[in-house]
Amino acid sequence: MNRERRNSVETYQRSEAMASLINQIMFFMLCDRWFCPEEKLTGLYALLFYNVICYLLMYTQRLVYLQDITPIVFVSEHSNIRHLAMTATKVMLEFTRAVTFVVTGVFMLLVFGLEQGLEHFNPTWYYIGITAIYFTITERTCQEKIPSLLTYLNCDMFESLENLWTPVLVRLCSSIASGLMILLVFICSHENWILLSAASFINVYMTIRDIDQHWQALMKEKSSIHKFRFASAQELSDNDDVCAICLQGMSSARVTPCHHIFHGDCLRRCLRERPTCPMCKYVLE
Numbered sequence: 001m002n003r004e005r006r007n008s009v010e011t012y013q014r015s016e017a018m019a020s021l022i023n024q025i026m027f028f029m030l031c032d033r034w035f036c037p038e039e040k041l042t043g044l045y046a047l048l049f050y051n052v053i054c055y056l057l058m059y060t061q062r063l064v065y066l067q068d069i070t071p072i073v074f075v076s077e078h079s080n081i082r083h084l085a086m087t088a089t090k091v092m093l094e095f096t097r098a099v100t101f102v103v104t105g106v107f108m109l110l111v112f113g114l115e116q117g118l119e120h121f122n123p124t125w126y127y128i129g130i131t132a133i134y135f136t137i138t139e140r141t142c143q144e145k146i147p148s149l150l151t152y153l154n155c156d157m158f159e160s161l162e163n164l165w166t167p168v169l170v171r172l173c174s175s176i177a178s179g180l181m182i183l184l185v186f187i188c189s190h191e192n193w194i195l196l197s198a199a200s201f202i203n204v205y206m207t208i209r210d211i212d213q214h215w216q217a218l219m220k221e222k223s224s225i226h227k228f229r230f231a232s233a234q235e236l237s238d239n240d241d242v243c244a245i246c247l248q249g250m251s252s253a254r255v256t257p258c259h260h261i262f263h264g265d266c267l268r269r270c271l272r273e274r275p276t277c278p279m280c281k282y283v284l285e
Contacts, residue, residue, distance in 0.1 A: 020138050023174065023207070026199040027134055030181040033192055035127040042123050043131070050135045058141050134177055137170050146170065159252070160265030164221055167214040171207050178203035224271050228254040231261050245270065245278055258282040 028043030036042050123131075136142045146169075147162040158165050182199050185192055231253040243250050245266035253261045260279045262270075270278045277284060 017140060019206075020140060023178075023203055024135060024138055026195075026203050027138075027174075027178055027181065028131055029195055030178070030185050030199055031127055031131055033185045033189060033195070034181065035124055036122075037189075039122070042127070046123060046128070046131050047135070050132065050139075054135075054139055054141055130177075134174065138174050143167075143170055154251070159222075159225075159268075160263070161218065161221060164214070164218040168211055168218060171211045171214070175204050175207040175211070178207070221268070225254050225264050225268050228256055228267070231255045235261060256282070256284060 024047060025043070028047050032039070032043045137146075143166060146166045150158055150162040150165060151160075178199060182196055182204070186196055231250075235255065236250055236253060242248070243253065243263045243266055244260065245262050248263070250261070250263060252264070254264045254267050255261050256267070256277050258277050258280050260277055262278065267278070271284065275284050276282060
């Protein structure tokens with residue numbers, strides 16, 4: 001059962017990666033038509049460059065946080081054998097894989113450049129900025145960092161549901177950006193109907209349809225505390241701005257019918273166990 005579940009997860013991740021790549025290609029082609037209509041391979045070069053950079057960053061992070069890099073290998077409970085050679089070999093192998101990928105990417109750029117003329121690859125700063133931002137928010141590896149960023153912003157509306165908010169916000173932003181680029185390309189040129197139709201279907205329609213699935217998951221998680229109102233500033237002050245569950249400060253909180261105040265996330269976690277107030281055991285359902 002675990003193996004089947006793991007296979008299904010891997011299949012889903014591969015399909016998500018493929019869908020994300022197609023989405024990025026469509027957007028970059030739209031940017032080509034608007035920013036540099038005479039240089040139609042700019043988007044492919046830029047996409048390859050961003051993937052190389054993302055790969056390097058991912059491997060750098062992996063090496064930095066690699067837990068099994070240690071000068072001590074525990075062979076038994078009563079002996080420690082220092083084995084720096086094996087550790088150094090593992091690190092070198094990881095770096096070699098990263099360097100090999102970079103060399104391969106550069107070689108591909110040079111091969112295509114020799115035929116098409118790499119000297120014509122002159123994207124503007126606007127092009128680089130827009131495509132880099134779009135690639136960042138649509139690349140799965142980069143999306144894994146967005147919940148941490150949202151947590152750092154400490155926005156009350158998320159109520160510790162950053163992991164569920166991320167796919168909704170990412171897809172909303174990407175669909176809006178694609179829609180604007182489709183509109184710009186349509187205004188400046190009426191000769192790209194195939195590209196416009198494909199981008200409208202893949203980058204806008206399919207993305208918006210996918211938003212609904214993640215939005216339903218978010219609303220299902222929020223529904224357990226949605227019926228409880230937010231606490232006012234006076235109520236927070238009267239309770240010393242401290243949550244009775246986690247004993248942490250509160251800038252935003254929910255009020256139960258029994259007039260107890262908790263973090264929304266703390267209250268939601270408690271309601272998963274039992275539908276009563278964590279303080280007075282008043283039935284909340």
